[in-house]
Amino acid sequence: MNVNADRLWQRIQGLHEIGATGEGGVTRFSFTAEERTVKDIVSGFMRDAGLVVHEDAVGNLIGRREGLNPGAKVVLVGSHLDSVPNGGDFDGPLGVLAAIEAVAALEAAGIRTKHPIEVVAFTDEEGARFRFGMIGSRGIAGILSDADVDTHRDGNGITIREAMQAAGFDASGMSSAARERDAVKGYIELHIEQGKVLEQALQPVGIVSGIAGPLWLKFTLHGDAGHAGTTPMKGRRDALSATAEILLVIEQEAGLMKRTVGTVGQLQVHPGGVNIIPGRVEFTLDLRDVDVTVRDEVEQKIITKAQTICEERGILLQVDTLQRVAPVTCDEQLQGLMKEAATEFGLDAPIVVSGAGHDGMQFADKWPVGMLFARSKNGVSHHPDEYTSKEDCALAANVLLGTIFRFAN
Numbered sequence: 001m002n003v004n005a006d007r008l009w010q011r012i013q014g015l016h017e018i019g020a021t022g023e024g025g026v027t028r029f030s031f032t033a034e035e036r037t038v039k040d041i042v043s044g045f046m047r048d049a050g051l052v053v054h055e056d057a058v059g060n061l062i063g064r065r066e067g068l069n070p071g072a073k074v075v076l077v078g079s080h081l082d083s084v085p086n087g088g089d090f091d092g093p094l095g096v097l098a099a100i101e102a103v104a105a106l107e108a109a110g111i112r113t114k115h116p117i118e119v120v121a122f123t124d125e126e127g128a129r130f131r132f133g134m135i136g137s138r139g140i141a142g143i144l145s146d147a148d149v150d151t152h153r154d155g156n157g158i159t160i161r162e163a164m165q166a167a168g169f170d171a172s173g174m175s176s177a178a179r180e181r182d183a184v185k186g187y188i189e190l191h192i193e194q195g196k197v198l199e200q201a202l203q204p205v206g207i208v209s210g211i212a213g214p215l216w217l218k219f220t221l222h223g224d225a226g227h228a229g230t231t232p233m234k235g236r237r238d239a240l241s242a243t244a245e246i247l248l249v250i251e252q253e254a255g256l257m258k259r260t261v262g263t264v265g266q267l268q269v270h271p272g273g274v275n276i277i278p279g280r281v282e283f284t285l286d287l288r289d290v291d292v293t294v295r296d297e298v299e300q301k302i303i304t305k306a307q308t309i310c311e312e313r314g315i316l317l318q319v320d321t322l323q324r325v326a327p328v329t330c331d332e333q334l335q336g337l338m339k340e341a342a343t344e345f346g347l348d349a350p351i352v353v354s355g356a357g358h359d360g361m362q363f364a365d366k367w368p369v370g371m372l373f374a375r376s377k378n379g380v381s382h383h384p385d386e387y388t389s390k391e392d393c394a395l396a397a398n399v400l401l402g403t404i405f406r407f408a409n
């Protein structure tokens, strides 16, 4: 039993048009017209595969295939369709489209698994619009709160709740998206690796053992704006000079640890005039490690040093947590099924750790979570040059099919 590799490849390529930036990438933020369009197209693919399609209260797109035993726990398989700004074509869509191909292959082979299967395209996995991610998987886990949807705003000041409302989803009913603990057998996701381990190991497919937990912080430094020409250097309370020192502390502290990574991806200078001393600076920190103790120790060291720098410069420092996601370990049984499925295709799939965060983190405390990786060319992702070959997409999708077949029976 194999997936339709040509159709999978054409569909991945075809989605590039939705949200194409003209710089080679795609931008598809949650609750936007681009996301609506891509969900409508993928809904059609789901129906073509014989799935019964609906969107839940938080906008997750779900295609269901009944099992032999209607009361049996459901097997969730999926990924996401939203993107980062000017992102690549594979981060998310590969997992959703491969899951659709897998159920289509079961249908074509006349195989009805014991457990029902649901293909899920989760809402806003990336968090690119609201700086708060995995909204759809939090909804399914039943942990998306009113505070989450009312405090996080996009660049235009629109809250998640308002954006949901505008897209036709009533956040007051979001708890209906939650699944009962005993209703789900487990979750499987195929995703691109977004790193170089598989490429260096000359392997097309990997099995994920653990997922690093992203901690997103927002630093705000309050200094004194002033005239660039008439204010002596001594005694300035320049928020950007303090920030520069803190950026180097981040690089040093994260760099001291074996697997910790720290990234400042967004930085705004206020008021932002050429001839005005920066009075306020806001920047984000994305800090990760597979070991949450190490991650949180590095967090504390960075904040302590940042406070000292700011005190010495007369700057007021404010640190807000945007999201704090715990690292997770993937389910051993699912890793074993993936190993078997990979062997069927003559693959000795290595065990890899995910530096990127994924939706399964939101419910790994409730249900078994398993992830497969497909090789990334040069490890590039979150970039227009993100690429996985047609052959690797097909191989990974076939291993996904083999895993679903084993786990859903």
Ligand code: HGY
Pocket (backbone or CB within 6 Å): 125, 126, 133, 214, 355, 356, 357, 358
């Ligand atoms: O940021 C991440 O780790 C993932 O791409 N959402």
Ligand code: MN
Pocket (backbone or CB within 6 Å): 084, 091, 126, 356, 382
């Ligand atoms: Mn991503």
Ligand code: MN
Pocket (backbone or CB within 6 Å): 080, 091, 092, 125, 191
């Ligand atoms: Mn992703």
Ligand code: MN
Pocket (backbone or CB within 6 Å): 079, 080, 125, 189, 191, 357, 358, 359, 360
């Ligand atoms: Mn993911």
